[in-house]
Amino acid sequence: MARPRKFDEGRAVEAAMRAFWTAGYEATSTQELCTATGLGRSSIYNTFASKRELFVKALSHYMDVRTARLIELLQDGDGPVRERLRTVLEWAVAPDEDDPSGCLVVNATVELGPHDPGVAERLERDRRRRFATLKAAIEDGMRAGEIDPGKDADALAHYMISTISGIQVAARGGAGRDTLRTIADTAMAGI
Numbered sequence: 443m444a445r446p447r448k449f450d451e452g453r454a455v456e457a458a459m460r461a462f463w464t465a466g467y468e469a470t471s472t473q474e475l476c477t478a479t480g481l482g483r484s485s486i487y488n489t490f491a492s493k494r495e496l497f498v499k500a501l502s503h504y505m506d507v508r509t510a511r512l513i514e515l516l517q518d519g520d521g522p523v524r525e526r527l528r529t530v531l532e533w534a535v536a537p538d539e540d541d542p543s544g545c546l547v548v549n550a551t552v553e554l555g556p557h558d559p560g561v562a563e564r565l566e567r568d569r570r571r572r573f574a575t576l577k578a579a580i581e582d583g584m585r586a587g588e589i590d591p592g593k594d595a596d597a598l599a600h601y602m603i604s605t606i607s608g609i610q611v612a613a614r615g616g617a618g619r620d621t622l623r624t625i626a627d628t629a630m631a632g633i
Contacts, residue, residue, distance in 0.1 A: 451489060454479040459500035463546040466553055467497050498561065504546045505568040512572060516579040523583030527576075527602065527633060531626035534609040535619060544614030548607050569603070576602050580633075589633060598633055605629040 461470050461478040472493060476483060490496035512530060519526045534545075547565060554561040577599040583589035589598070609622050 454481055454486075454489070455496070455499050455503050458496050459504050459546065460542060462497055462500050463504070463544070463549065464542040466549055467493075468553065498564070501546060501550055501561065501564065505564070508547070509568055509571050509575075513575050516575050522588055523579050523586060524588045524630070524633070526579065527583070528626070528630055530576075530602070531606065531609065531629060534606045534613070535622040535626050537613075543610075545607065545610040548610050572603060573599050593633075601629070601632065 457478040457480070458475055461474055464470075465474070470493075472483060472486065475481075475486060475493065475496065479486065481489075486493075486496065490499065511533075515526055515529060516523075519529075537543075547568065550561060551565050555565055556562070577595050580589055580595045580598045580602075584591040584593070584595065605625065609625050612625065613622055
């Protein structure tokens with residue numbers, strides 16, 4: 443009979459997610475994952491099978507939480523669409539204080555996307571969800587007269603995704619809040 447687990451798998455995935463988010467997939471060692479999660483090597487491998495499988499769970503968790511937050515704000519949020527779009531940019535400019543700099547999705551896209559088809563497929567599925575949510579909000583803004591209906595909703599949704607990613611990369615590279623806010627202000631002027 444297998445011994446019951448004595449740890450919270452969700453907390454372990456969250457801790458691993460933060461370790462991968464901070465250092466990237468390749469640079470995060472198994473020992474760093476043990477330290478972050480509080481688990482021994484055998485527990486990590488018995489539960490998650492491999493570092494890659496733990497990363498996939500961590501990335502999926504990140505995408506589920508972050509994309510759900512985006513969908514909730516843009517589909518169910520209060521206030522004008524432009525204000526909600528600005529809030530999305532502001533999340534990139536001023537993330538939660540305990541969050542690592544940058545974005546795990548952007549990091550994984552650059553680091554693993556080009557050579558790991560399984561990760562690339564997950565990233566693309568998440569990108570499509572975010573794109574559809576942003577496009578629907580932009581179209582709502584066009585119908586409400588907040589956004590010029592002569593603009594291309596597809597192009598604006600791609601623009602938002604690229605701008606958010608760019609802000610996160612700039613933050614990871616050390617750009618200050620004033621610079622990041624200027625990028626967000628410029629993006630809003632283009633919408």
